[in-house]
Amino acid sequence: MSKLWGGRFTKQTDRLVEEYTASITFDKELAEEDIEGSLAHAAMLGRQGIIPAEDAEAIREGLLKVRDRIRKGEIEFSISDEDIHMNIEKHLIEEIGPTGGKLHTGRSRNDQVATDMHLYLRRRVVEIVELLHKLQSALIDQAKANTDTIVPGYTHLQRAQPILFAHHLMAYVSMFGRDAERLMDSYKRINVLPLGAGALAGTTFPIDRHFVAEQLGFDRVYENSLDAVSDRDFIVEFLAHASLIMMHLSRLSEELILWSSTEFRFIELDDAFCTGSSIMPQKKNPDVPELVRGKTGRVYGHLIGLLTVLKSQPLAYNKDMQEDKEGMFDTVRTLQGALQLFAQMIATMTVNKDRMREAVNQDFSNATDIADFLVGKGMPFRQAHEVIGKTVLYCIRNGKYLLDLTLDEFRQFSELFDERIYEVLKPESVVNARDVYGGTAKPQVIAAIARAEQELERTAAWVAAHGESE
Ligand code: ARG
Numbered sequence: 001m002s003k004l005w006g007g008r009f010t011k012q013t014d015r016l017v018e019e020y021t022a023s024i025t026f027d028k029e030l031a032e033e034d035i036e037g038s039l040a041h042a043a044m045l046g047r048q049g050i051i052p053a054e055d056a057e058a059i060r061e062g063l064l065k066v067r068d069r070i071r072k073g074e075i076e077f078s079i080s081d082e083d084i085h086m087n088i089e090k091h092l093i094e095e096i097g098p099t100g101g102k103l104h105t106g107r108s109r110n111d112q113v114a115t116d117m118h119l120y121l122r123r124r125v126v127e128i129v130e131l132l133h134k135l136q137s138a139l140i141d142q143a144k145a146n147t148d149t150i151v152p153g154y155t156h157l158q159r160a161q162p163i164l165f166a167h168h169l170m171a172y173v174s175m176f177g178r179d180a181e182r183l184m185d186s187y188k189r190i191n192v193l194p195l196g197a198g199a200l201a202g203t204t205f206p207i208d209r210h211f212v213a214e215q216l217g218f219d220r221v222y223e224n225s226l227d228a229v230s231d232r233d234f235i236v237e238f239l240a241h242a243s244l245i246m247m248h249l250s251r252l253s254e255e256l257i258l259w260s261s262t263e264f265r266f267i268e269l270d271d272a273f274c275t276g277s278s279i280m281p282q283k284k285n286p287d288v289p290e291l292v293r294g295k296t297g298r299v300y301g302h303l304i305g306l307l308t309v310l311k312s313q314p315l316a317y318n319k320d321m322q323e324d325k326e327g328m329f330d331t332v333r334t335l336q337g338a339l340q341l342f343a344q345m346i347a348t349m350t351v352n353k354d355r356m357r358e359a360v361n362q363d364f365s366n367a368t369d370i371a372d373f374l375v376g377k378g379m380p381f382r383q384a385h386e387v388i389g390k391t392v393l394y395c396i397r398n399g400k401y402l403l404d405l406t407l408d409e410f411r412q413f414s415e416l417f418d419e420r421i422y423e424v425l426k427p428e429s430v431v432n433a434r435d436v437y438g439g440t441a442k443p444q445v446i447a448a449i450a451r452a453e454q455e456l457e458r459t460a461a462w463v464a465a466h467g468e469s470e
Helices: 015-021 024-047 053-071 084-096 098-102 109-144 165-190 209-216 225-230 233-259 287-310 319-348 353-361 367-376 381-398 407-413 421-425 427-432 442-466
Strands: 150-155 158-164
Touching: 024 053, 024 084, 024 109, 024 209, 024 319, 053 084, 053 098, 084 098, 084 109, 109 165, 109 225, 109 233, 109 319, 109 442, 150 165, 150 353, 150 427, 158 165, 158 427, 165 233, 165 442, 233 287, 233 319, 287 319, 353 427, 367 381, 367 421, 381 407, 421 427, 427 442
Parallel strands: none
Antiparallel strands: 150 158
8 A cells, every 4th residue: 555655765664653653543533624624725726726627626526525425434444544634635536536636735734634623623612612501501490490499508518508509500500601601712712724834834835825714714814834733722722621611510410419319318310310239229329420520530631631742842743743632532522421411410300399498497507697696786796606606506415406496595695686586597588688799699599590591692692603503
């Protein structure tokens, strides 16, 4: 088998070297993007008179045939053709003869592969924003159904203050909203055309990069040819954003796992999202959130991996850069799978409102509010804190909660207590007293849900404007 670059060589490539250096086993994932880029390049070559118009047309037809055969699974890629670029070129030449060899005029695999990666990632980013949107919608639906559900809020995993369950869920809506915003912002750095940079210095042919950019829907063209072929910061940025999404998913996973335990019983995940144990018949394991929590590690790994691949590489292209792909593909798959499953899992989970109420009634998370009550009566906060600390200790020693104490018992700790304390201590009062922007009072949470829904409409409009629905 002769190589497309075989001219200068007198020996066959060692078989092991061939296998070690080939990227076709994974970069075949870029087949669609590679052909898309080639179609635009060929059109430009014909338009600029760099190759005859009929050759450009023959190449176009040939590429479409090759694409069709790839889509039908008729083409078997070969390791000896190294990568997706040369595999496709070889099939093009097989399809239309030596004219196919004109496609690579004024182009290098270096600017070609960079272009493929930009095309690939800009699609995936839109898809991921759409998946984030779905997950946010599912969380908002659950929040809307739980604007009266009170649950203990925690710090240090100790019960701190009661909050609306809706408020807790909306915290994640905010996180995923920022994640979507980051991806949408990164789009403008992804949507830049490297093609035309050649191997590193540009090309001697009178190409028109702006025409190619327009054909491919790129907003801009890379300013510097060396930068165009050797930069992968747009992928690092994507991996960083993906890491943050996985981190958020992992925290939510942890909560879902805790909440489904017998100790909490706050929620129940749908049977379809859990699995059983091969030995313990009573078990229903939250495998999906556990696995998402676990897969967070591999995405962080890909981020550090690529940063390390890039560090110390001299300009411009080096073969090291071929290592930019597998981590990116794996990240896209991992992330898309997690987001898809989470949207469905959140939508189908059962919220055990009674159990949450029971938990709220059996804790001291209203303690801050009696301290605030005494402060309202003129006691310095620090002193009130001390008084309530003693009151809570009294309760613990006597097996009571604050709401169980008689007024006389309260008065042992301060003369300032009166009947109104019982109203102040009710979970609803405690929640609704936090009536500040961003707080857990019901009217604030309802307003926050409305704002989040408006935000989601803007995200949906962005997806519609940037998606490529074929
Ligand atoms: N398979 C290569 C990669 O993914 C394509 C670019 C090869 N360029 C080169 N000069 N060998 O990076």
